[in-house]
Amino acid sequence: MTETPHAVSVVGAGTMGHGLAVQVARAGTPVTLIDHRESNLADARERIDDALAFLAEESLLDADVEAVRGRIDETTDVEAGVGDADLVLETVSEDVDVKAEVFDTLADAASDDAVLASNTSGIPITDVGETVPAVADRVVGCHWWNPPYLMPLVEVVRGEATSDETVERTRAFVDSVDRDPIVVERDVPGFVWNRIQFAVLRECMHIVEEGVASLSDVERAVRDGYALRTATVGPFETVDLSGVDLFRDIAAELYPHLADDDEPSPLFDERIEAGRNGVEDGAGFRDYDDPPAAVVRRRNERIAAIRRALGDD
Structure with a gap:
């Protein structure tokens, strides 16, 4: 049986980042939300509170709001924020150079067996993996639809160097946070x-x-x-x-x-x-x-x- 993550880190606290943190925490998994600006994290905290209030109002939140909120940490320290994660999910701007910089940091700071996932919707996962060739087998696409706490499907995208183990671990993670994985076996533009x-x-x-x-x-x-x-x-x-x-x-x-x-x-x-x-x-x-x-x-x-x-x- 594939083990599911006991801790997840999300890099990027923007439109998708806060929603990803909500869904992961909502499913019972501790999550660390990371951004290089404290102001972005402050905005994300407000959005997280709004999202949790919305889910409660719509009778879509089984857990206590405070319990879910308590599973979400925030930090501006990328290295510290990803150090204990089993899966790191990057959701920064859609710029391959920006992502390359993030993945270069993750390759050094994350644990040697952590899955390094990208929420990109348009950049080939193979291209992302090529920016960190030494760990390309652990680089995978994990494309969520907005808002993550309402949309049920997530694309798990295999890059040319992505290992079977990484795909399976990512698929298991998506399933563990109450989302339905679609495995994209070929890294084509736009995925599915x-x-x-x-x-x-x-x-x-x-x-x-x-x-x-x-x-x-x-x-x-x-x-x-x-x-x-x-x-x-x-x-x-x-x-x-x-x-x-x-x-x-x-x-x-x-x-x-x-x-x-x-x-x-x-x-x-x-x-x-x-x-x-x-x-x-x-x-x-x-x-x-x-x-x-x-x-x-x-x-x-x-x-x-x-x-x-x-x-x-």
Whole structure:
């Protein structure tokens, strides 16, 4: 039987870091949250408290809030923070040079058998491993979806040098913190989740650009139609329910007409140039009257409601 970690360290206290700490601690495992700035840790403490309060309000927290909070330590000392960890999870900015610096430190400071995992969503795990060749067999992808304390799936990504033992230990860790691992056996760009997400997004952009339907109607078609159904059945089961032969025939007719752009849609640049960069600006593809925190909370409430309805949490 593969042993699960008795202690975990999370390097990076930003958007994902605090959420990772919450989920690990929520599952009963001590976790140390590490960041090079004390101000980032102070922000993370507030976010952790907000996340735990939210989970309690939504009846999604079995343990006592203070007990969970008590399993989370914070430090600005990377070397001390990772020294006793069985698994270190890096979640710093998506810059391979920044990650290389972090992993160089981890290679020296973490124990000789610690798993060194990256939460990157886009940088090849093989590239991360190549920055620390002496320990590349212990480098693995561990890509969580945001927010980690609500989204149930985690991608475990094998780099070219990642050992079977490291993959299995990471898979066991994900399972031990009440999350469902997806093992990505080939280190391809985007792994699984982002390949699917961006394929859908590319087609949505194409439909709007071509004037087939309005942006708001495409949004509704995905959110209230496609996503509602795929919350209960996956794409392959959907095919089975309707008939493999039917979907084969539709695919033959439809595939030649689907978007195959190699470059991002100009709809991105139009928004960026107009200062509509998302909820922080009060506008992106949509307009937002509420502050960013309220928009995020509304999204989280919807996710929590769906998970309760499905009996997943």
